[in-house]
Amino acid sequence: MAETSDINCKSAGCASVGIPTSDVVEWFVREVLPLEAILMHFLRHNWRGQSDIEDLRQDVYVRVCEAAQKQLPEQAKPFVLMTARNLLIDRVRREQVVPIEAAADLEALGLAMDAPGPERIIIARDELRQVQAALEKLPPRAREAVVLGRIEGLTGREIAHRMGIAEGTVSEHLANGICILADLLLGEPSGPRLKK
Amino acid sequence: MSGSQTPAALSAREIDARAADWLQRREFWDWSDADQAALDEWLAQSWANRVAYHRLEAAWSRTNRLAALSGYKRENEEERGGARFLLRAAAAFALVAVMGASAAVYIWQPKAKAYSTGTGERETLSLPDGSQIELNTNTSLRILATPTERQVWLDKGEAYFSIMHNPKRPFTVWTANKRVTDIGTKFVVRQDASRLELAVMEGRVGVASASDAHSARNLQLSQGDILVATANASSVTRKAQRKIANDFSWRQGMLVFDDVPFSKVVAEFNRYSTEKLVVADDTAARTRVSATFPINGVEDFVKLAHRVLGLRVERRDGETVISRPQP
Numbered sequence: 001m002a003e004t005s006d007i008n009c010k011s012a013g014c015a016s017v018g019i020p021t022s023d024v025v026e027w028f029v030r031e032v033l034p035l036e037a038i039l040m041h042f043l044r045h046n047w048r049g050q051s052d053i054e055d056l057r058q059d060v061y062v063r064v065c066e067a068a069q070k071q072l073p074e075q076a077k078p079f080v081l082m083t084a085r086n087l088l089i090d091r092v093r094r095e096q097v098v099p100i101e102a103a104a105d106l107e108a109l110g111l112a113m114d115a116p117g118p119e120r121i122i123i124a125r126d127e128l129r130q131v132q133a134a135l136e137k138l139p140p141r142a143r144e145a146v147v148l149g150r151i152e153g154l155t156g157r158e159i160a161h162r163m164g165i166a167e168g169t170v171s172e173h174l175a176n177g178i179c180i181l182a183d184l185l186l187g188e189p190s191g192p193r194l195k196k
Numbered sequence: 197m198s199g200s201q202t203p204a205a206l207s208a209r210e211i212d213a214r215a216a217d218w219l220q221r222r223e224f225w226d227w228s229d230a231d232q233a234a235l236d237e238w239l240a241q242s243w244a245n246r247v248a249y250h251r252l253e254a255a256w257s258r259t260n261r262l263a264a265l266s267g268y269k270r271e272n273e274e275e276r277g278g279a280r281f282l283l284r285a286a287a288a289f290a291l292v293a294v295m296g297a298s299a300a301v302y303i304w305q306p307k308a309k310a311y312s313t314g315t316g317e318r319e320t321l322s323l324p325d326g327s328q329i330e331l332n333t334n335t336s337l338r339i340l341a342t343p344t345e346r347q348v349w350l351d352k353g354e355a356y357f358s359i360m361h362n363p364k365r366p367f368t369v370w371t372a373n374k375r376v377t378d379i380g381t382k383f384v385v386r387q388d389a390s391r392l393e394l395a396v397m398e399g400r401v402g403v404a405s406a407s408d409a410h411s412a413r414n415l416q417l418s419q420g421d422i423l424v425a426t427a428n429a430s431s432v433t434r435k436a437q438r439k440i441a442n443d444f445s446w447r448q449g450m451l452v453f454d455d456v457p458f459s460k461v462v463a464e465f466n467r468y469s470t471e472k473l474v475v476a477d478d479t480a481a482r483t484r485v486s487a488t489f490p491i492n493g494v495e496d497f498v499k500l501a502h503r504v505l506g507l508r509v510e511r512r513d514g515e516t517v518i519s520r521p522q523p
Contacts, residue, residue, distance in 0.1 A: 025246060029254045036251075058208035061247040131259055149224050150259050153345055153366065156224035174224060175216035182212075182255035 018070045028065055031076035036186035038077070042084055047091075056091075057187075060084045134184035142177035145170055208248070214238075215248035219256060260406065308340040313353070316468045316492070318446075327367070330356040332386075332446050333468045354386035356447055361399075370406055374425055377402040379416075384443055394423040395435075395443040451489050458483040458505075462518070465494050473498070476519040480507055 036057070043056050063083050073079040135143060141163075148159045156174070160167045218235050221227065239246050313319050313331045321329045323341065331337065335353025340346070346367045348357075359367045361380030369376040371387045374394075381399025386392070394403065396417050403415045403423060417423055420434045422443070442452040453461050459481035462473045468491050475481045483505060489497050501507045501518055508521045 021246075025250050028247065029250055033251060033254050052207075054208040054212070058211065058244060058247065061251070062243045065243045065247060135259070146259070152342075153368070156220070159224070171217065171220055171225075174220035175213060178216040178219055178252050178256055179212050181259060182252045185255045185258055186251065 019068060019072055021069070023072070024065055024068045027068060027072055027076075028061070032061065032064060032080055033186060035077055035080050037188060039080055039084060040187045042081060043088075046085075046088055056084075056087065059087055063087065130185065134181050137184060138177050138180055141165075142173045142180065145173040146177040146181070149174060206244075208244075211244055211248045212252065215245065215252050218249060219252050223256075308338045308347075308349075310336070310338045312336040315470050318449075325362065325365075326360040328356075328358045330447055332356070350385055350387050352387055354384065354446075356382070356384045356444065358382045373406055375404045375406045377404070390426055392423070392425045393443075394425075395440055396421045397440060397444055445488075446491060449491050451491055451493075453485050453487050453489075455484050455486050457481060458485050458501075461485050461487070461497070465489075465497060468492070469494055472515050474515050474517045476517050477507075480505070480518065480520050 039057060039060060040053070043053050043060075047053065047056060060080065060083050064080055067073070067079075067083070135146065138146060144163060145159050148154045148162055149156070154162065156167060156170050159174075160170045163170065218238065221231065222235065239249055311319065311321060311331060313333060313335050315334050317331075317333060319331045321331070321339070323329070323339075323346075325341075325346070327346075329337070329339070329348070332354035335355055336351040337353075337355060338349045338351070340348075343365070345365055347370065348355075348368070349370045357367075357369065357378070359378040359381060361367075361378060367378040369378075369385055371385060371392050372390070374392055376383075376385060376394060379400040379402060381401050382397040383399075383401055384393075384395045384397070386394075394401070394417065396419055398419055400416060400418045403417060403425075415423070415432070417432065420436065420440050421432055422435055422440065423432050425431075439454060442454055445452040451461075451464055453464075459475050462475050462481075466472050471494075473494070487497075487500070498509055498516060498518070502509050506521070508519050510517045510519070
């Protein structure tokens with residue numbers, strides 16, 4: 001097993017130096033993910049190609065985590081937005097196509113950066129409403145699978161039986177539902193989540 | 197910092213799809229140690245994988261509240277009379293017709309029933325399936341039974357559950373932070389302000405966090421196990437049958453103490469009475485006590501404190517203050 005973990009370390013998946021990976025992951029979930037709506041707003045605003053916006057988001061997250069492995073940033077929000085800005089600038093330099101005004105927008109976001117994360121203060125009822133609203137936006141079959149699994153507590157096999165479809169199809173619906181829910185719950189500005 | 201972690205062949209969307217597949221497998225299908233090892237290995241391959249997986253997992257865990265919170269919403273709608281209920285049921289039914297599966301969330305709402313006891317009260321509920329739930333003093337819970345499952349939200353207090361096991365109709369107790377699933381058993385759950393205590397008298401129960409998606413991390417407790425959990429930590433100890441019976445003695449109207457601090461005895465009596473006892477002395481509070489009292493025997497207890505332990509008992513402003521006499 002020692003050999004495999006050496007190989008993994010080279011591919012930067014595990015922490016060979018600095019902050020333990022589990023701490024970085026915990027920091028990422030706690031501090032960075034709640035900023036996703038702000039990050040997506042920033043990226044959409046400053047990047048013309050909308051099709052690869054998920055790739056940009058992913059790259060920002062990877063960069064942020066790699067950097068956090070050396071040292072956890074004191075404040076997540078300016079760090080994430082600065083990383084996003086640098087990424088966009090790198091892209092522009094490399095591709096020399098898309099003009100951006102990232103700097104200007106970053107200043108506009110500066111106000112929000114100073115505030116102590118009001119976007120994380122979510123009232124339970126709003127949370128429920130948000131989750132319900134997200135659920136209703138799922139494609140019908142994915143929604144049905146998620147409702148049966150999450151709310152009625154059925155297993156995958158029982159969902160397949162109830163919906164009268166193959167188990168593999170249930171997996172696809174569930175995975176699809178999970179992806180869309182994440183985009184809706186994390187990335188979409190709604191209510192108190194995105195305060196400017 | 198070249199962003200080289202994303203393998204060129206895979207877009208973020210494709211990595212998301214893989215991560216989502218792992219998550220749904222873990223959540224809804226048989227999950228072995230080998231599966232966990234394979235997932236760990238996949239996660240360790242790159243930060244792109246990790247980020248994708250933990251992002252989906254964090255978002256997914258928020259949907260857990262759906263079940264728990266739709267319960268809270270119900271509370272206000274309870275006990276407003278049959279006509280109202282019928283109206284709601286009809287409305288829910290119409291919603292189902294219009295909206296299909298998503299309305300499953302709403303159709304639940306009229307069905308849960310709320311029960312509560314005041315200070316010093318006890319109540320036994322018999323469910324149609326033969327299960328019994330006994331509410332101890334100052335307890336609130338809600339029960340929701342559907343053909344596919346039975347759920348209880350213990351909002352506060354303490355309850356004894358004697359459950360007729362039915363694998364096709366699992367029985368789940370939701371507390372502030374934990375989800376307790378019966379595997380054929382008798383157990384007591386007590387939810388104080390921020391502390392959960394679960395004692396298993398017979399059979400087995402599964403315990404998982406109510407909020408996270410790791411349903412695979414289901415802790416199994418069996419006869420004699422006692423779980424004590426706060427929001428962030430939990431511990432399990434095993435007690436002898438005789439000792440664990442003490443956790444259940446309130447059902448017979450008794451309080452049994454076996455070598456516990458005096459302060460704990462006082463705290464227990466206070467749960468059952470509106471007239472509170474106060475211990476005004478640290479040494480007295482730490483004195484160990486072994487005794488059995490009737491639940492309404494607070495007078496006997498105070499007498500014992502005075503006569504046997506030599507403590508001073510005073511009534512002040514509706515409280516009974518227990519202290520050590522000055523030498």
